[in-house]
Amino acid sequence: MCIKVHYTSREKGDGSLAGSLYDHTLAIVLIGAIFMAAIAVLPKFSYVSVLSVDQQQLRNVALSALDTMLLDVGYPYNWAQGVSFNVYSVQRFGLASVGTSTMHVLDPDKVARLVKTDEWGRPNPLGYLPAEKARILLGLQDYGFNLTIMAPFKVVTKDLARPADPLNPTDQEMRNIDYEVTVAFNDGRPVPNAQIYAFIVYTEKVGSTSDEQYVTGIIKEQKVTDAVGKCKITKQVTGQISDIVTLLKVTVANVSTVTSVYRRGGPRNEIAEINVVGDNIIMTTPPATPRDDRWILTGHALTEEDLISLFTGTQIDDINWGSSDRWVGNVPGLAHLNPLMLIFSFRAVEKNSGRQGVLVVGPYPGYLGSRLLSYSCGNPRAESVTLQRSVIISGMTYAVEFTLWKER
Numbered sequence: 001m002c003i004k005v006h007y008t009s010r011e012k013g014d015g016s017l018a019g020s021l022y023d024h025t026l027a028i029v030l031i032g033a034i035f036m037a038a039i040a041v042l043p044k045f046s047y048v049s050v051l052s053v054d055q056q057q058l059r060n061v062a063l064s065a066l067d068t069m070l071l072d073v074g075y076p077y078n079w080a081q082g083v084s085f086n087v088y089s090v091q092r093f094g095l096a097s098v099g100t101s102t103m104h105v106l107d108p109d110k111v112a113r114l115v116k117t118d119e120w121g122r123p124n125p126l127g128y129l130p131a132e133k134a135r136i137l138l139g140l141q142d143y144g145f146n147l148t149i150m151a152p153f154k155v156v157t158k159d160l161a162r163p164a165d166p167l168n169p170t171d172q173e174m175r176n177i178d179y180e181v182t183v184a185f186n187d188g189r190p191v192p193n194a195q196i197y198a199f200i201v202y203t204e205k206v207g208s209t210s211d212e213q214y215v216t217g218i219i220k221e222q223k224v225t226d227a228v229g230k231c232k233i234t235k236q237v238t239g240q241i242s243d244i245v246t247l248l249k250v251t252v253a254n255v256s257t258v259t260s261v262y263r264r265g266g267p268r269n270e271i272a273e274i275n276v277v278g279d280n281i282i283m284t285t286p287p288a289t290p291r292d293d294r295w296i297l298t299g300h301a302l303t304e305e306d307l308i309s310l311f312t313g314t315q316i317d318d319i320n321w322g323s324s325d326r327w328v329g330n331v332p333g334l335a336h337l338n339p340l341m342l343i344f345s346f347r348a349v350e351k352n353s354g355r356q357g358v359l360v361v362g363p364y365p366g367y368l369g370s371r372l373l374s375y376s377c378g379n380p381r382a383e384s385v386t387l388q389r390s391v392i393i394s395g396m397t398y399a400v401e402f403t404l405w406k407e408r
Contacts, residue, residue: 068093070400071096073096073098079110090137092137095111105391105392106149108371115128125275126282143378143407144405145377148374148375148400149393151398152185153186157180160178161176166265171240174264177233177237177244178233179232179233179261180231181230191229196222196250197221197248197251198220198223198248200246203358204241205241205356218307242358247302256304258341259367260341270350272294276362280329280330280331285319291322294348295313295317296327296346297312297357298345299311299312300343300344302342311331339394344359344360346359378405383405384405
């Protein structure tokens with residue numbers, strides 16, 4: 001019996017040892033699994049946390065830079081004033097207008113110096129403040145950025161009576177105006193009940209061949225967009241017409257945007273480029289053929305109120321590619337008119353045609369609705385922050401978009 005009892009007691013002891021070993025093994029496996037899970041999960045938590053901190057830091061830098069651009073006048077405070085521009089004189093970057101207590105009112109002359117080229121890729125004749133210099137002045141050496149100043153909504157014009165050859169339309173084609181105008185927010189939603197103010201400007205040939213002259217005519221139309229943001233502008237122009245440009249001012253809840261459409265398909269890039277600095281109108285012409293004089297006939301400015309006459313040319317008001325490739329006209333009080341765009345008529349010789357009346361609109365890109373298509377420095381990256389603001393330039397509201405990213 002003692003042997004039996006002893007045997008039974010040893011058998012129970014071996015069972016306890018096996019159970020204990022099993023428990024320890026299971027615990028080790030579970031602890032190992034938890035440890036491995038922690039190794040896998042904790043870096044993700046750490047990455048998300050670091051990413052959140054980096055994004056917030058990037059946003060703080062972007063907010064500071066944008067506030068400096070829009071609220072600071074820069075140094076000197078009038079760094080963009082005058083016909084000539086010295087980029088080396090700019091010691092602090094800021095676009096705010098001097099002498100206003102309202103926030104986010106920008107100086108149009110300063111904004112104009114941020115436009116790098118014209119629509120044909122030629123250098124800005126007013127001079128250009130390089131984006132790289134602005135980056136240094138803002139203390140953004142480790143960052144890249146892009147700045148745009150766009151219209152608050154889109155205005156698209158479709159020519160329903162487009163000439164078969166826009167560069168050489170027939171007399172009848174020139175006289176038939178039939179446009180469909182579509183107004184939409186920048187996200188694509190249509191804008192009903194938008195007020196459309198159309199100014200159809202044309203040059204008409206009068207007099208005999210030996211004593212021909214070109215006069216400037218203006219037809220005004222007012223329309224309202226329908227439920228899908230559309231309206232039509234239809235007009236029949238009489239006379240011997242050589243050129244037509246339609247200027248459009250679109251107003252929605254006291255916010256306006258402007259654009260223009262050439263009847264002959266586009267601006268005459270060999271005639272002149274029109275810019276404004278303060279009270280001065282500056283015209284330049286690129287190397288072009290023919291090199292004949294372009295006589296300046298009339299000049300008008302589209303303002304918030306109306307299309308008003310600014311200038312009537314004389315025999316000495318001309319521009320050409322040669323001895324007179326730059327023309328400056330001073331119009332006292334022009335800056336206070338807050339011109340939205342300018343339109344000038346010329347008596348000029350075009351390629352493959354004789355001398356005729358030609359219309360040119362400016363400045364670029366203002367006559368297309370926006371003030372700054374892109375002011376960029378660096379290579380865009382996926383990890384970026386974008387901020388938006390509303391600003392006032394020459395009495396009009398624009399949408400500013402500023403994107404910043406880390407480069408180093």
